[in-house]
Amino acid sequence: MQQPIDSQSLVARAEELVDLAKKAGATEADAVTVRSRSRSIAVRLGKVESVDASESDDFSLRVFVGNRVASVSANPGFDAATLAERAVAMAKASPEDPYACLADDEDLSRDHPDLGMFDGTDVSSQELTDQALEMEAAALAVNGVTNSGGAGTSASIYGLVLVTSRGFSGSYVGTRFGRGISVVAGEGTSMERDYDGDSAVRYVDLDAAAKLGRTAAERAVRKLNPRQVDTGTGVTVIYDPRVARGVVGHLAGAINGAAIVRKTSFLREMMGQQVLRKGLTILDDPYIVRGPASRPFDGEGVAGSKLVMVEDGMLKAWFLSTSQAKELGLRTNGRGARGGTTVSPTSTNLSLEPGDVSPEDMLKSVRSGFYVTEMIGHGANIVTGEYSRGASGFWIENGELTYPVSEVTLASNLKDMFLSMTPASDIDRTYSVASPTLLIENMTLAGR
Known part of the structure; x- marks a missing residue:
């Protein structure tokens, strides 16, 4: 994929928006321009179902008139002066927000590290098609697989520019390649579905297409003829x-x-207290080379750093952008993310660091329990910590996976789950949230 994004032109456009906002009466302003290009191929049963290509250019301007703030967004072709004037007029009519402001000068990033987020590999549409077909063919060749839910491949590139009236100007470009497949095993009322996929900054780092297809197929076949299990408490999962x-x-x-500012988190009073088992660590690092969520600066131009969110089980930090930090009497830690015209705190490359026990030994340690491979629904209440989600997987007997299990519900409270969980030594850092295999004790399982 060649680099079609001209960051300099985006910088110039953003600088123009900020200058025009100041002339229209803004006391401060920042502008973001995002440009993305992507191609994707979807196949099913040996035939191409869709070939999609998209290009987008998004511009957003945030203006401050004292403690009043407003944001506007636009597509290419907009009149910059009109947009700036409209934004300032909206800000003047907005209620005051004592915490709305740009990031302080001392927090701004001065040196933007090269995190290796761009791969210039030129992947043709034909190659993307061939890889999708290879994935599916490998899956359909596995005995027991009866249908395909489809296979897909994609290649995308994105560029972001941020300019503020405090003199910050920065940009970065990144790429992302992906492969994924879903297959069906069995027939009639005894069908089971499963999937596999991979995503990477560099094309060469993707798992082989045939391997992904076989893994998805083997997972689906293994789930055939599931059973329900009895309802119980104190279950090891x-x-x-x-x-x-x-x-x-x-x-x-x-x-x-x-969530802490809104008082909608069950951990809002837990800073400096035990939230995980002793010895456990959770890290957040925006500077991992080729990390899935790496960035040289955040959505406000703030320099990030590697943060220890939980150390030896003790809660050490919140994810903070400038406004949330100000409201809490703290300092931003560079976790602001642009979402359209807003800035909200978020994690970057977040990981629960692995423990000492191998996943094999962890499994062997369980006399009777449940191994979860798929969750259903969104039954986790961050306000109260109550947890209740549908699940499927395999029953554990004497340290071994025995038969597949479906149509059960796992329930507990997140606070109790966090304090009782044990991580294994494996970890997959492919995605922005990474975790090893986890053992959690004393859960409630609702079955037959």
Whole structure:
């Protein structure tokens, strides 16, 4: 993929918006321009179902008139002067927000590190098609697979520019390549579905297409003829890494500065206290080379740093952007993210660091329990911590996976889950939230 994004032209456009906003009466302003290009191929049963290509250019301007703030967005072709005047007029009519402001000068990034986020590999549409077909063919060749849910490949490039009236100007370009497949095993009322996929900054780092197809197929076949199990309490549950990420994601939501400000997190009073088992660490690092969520600066131009969110089980930090930090009497830690015309705190490359026990030994340690491979629904309440989600996977007997299980519900409270979980030594850092295999004790399982 060649680099079609001219960052200098985007910088010039953003600088123009900021200058015009100041002339229209803004006391401060910042402008963001985002340009993206993507191509994707979808195939099913050996035939191409869709070939999609998209290009987008998004511009947003945020203006401050004292403590009044307003934001506007536009597509290419807009009149910059009119947009700036409209934004300032909206700000003047807005209520005052004592916490609305640009990032302080001392927090701004001065040196933007090269994080290796761009791969110039030129992947043709034909190659994307061939890879999707290869994935599907490998899956359909596995005995027991009866249908395909489709396979897809994609290649995308994006560029972001941020300019502020305080003199900050920065830009970066990144790429993302992906492969994924879904297959069906069995027939009639005994069909089961499963999937596999991969995503990477560099094309060469993707898992082989045939491997992804075989893995998805083997997973689906293994789930055939599931059983229900009896309802019980005190159940030991092991979360496969692909679902363990969700547990860590619930913790990230509970320590997000926006939730703390709104008082909608069950951990809002837990700073400096034990939230995980002793010895456990959670890190957030925006500077990982080729990391899935790496960035040289945040959505406000603030320099990020590697943060220890939880150390030895103790909660050490919230995710903060400038306004949330100001409201809490703290200082931003460079976790602001632009979402359209707003800035909200978010994690970057978040990871629950692995433990010492291998996933194999962890499994062997469980006499009777449940190994989860897929979750259903969104039953995690960040306000109260109550947790109740549908699940499927395999029953554990004497340290071994025995038969597939479906149509059960797992329930507990997130606070109790966090304090009782044990991480294995494996970890997959492919996605922005990474977790090893997790063992969580004393859960309630609702079955037959």
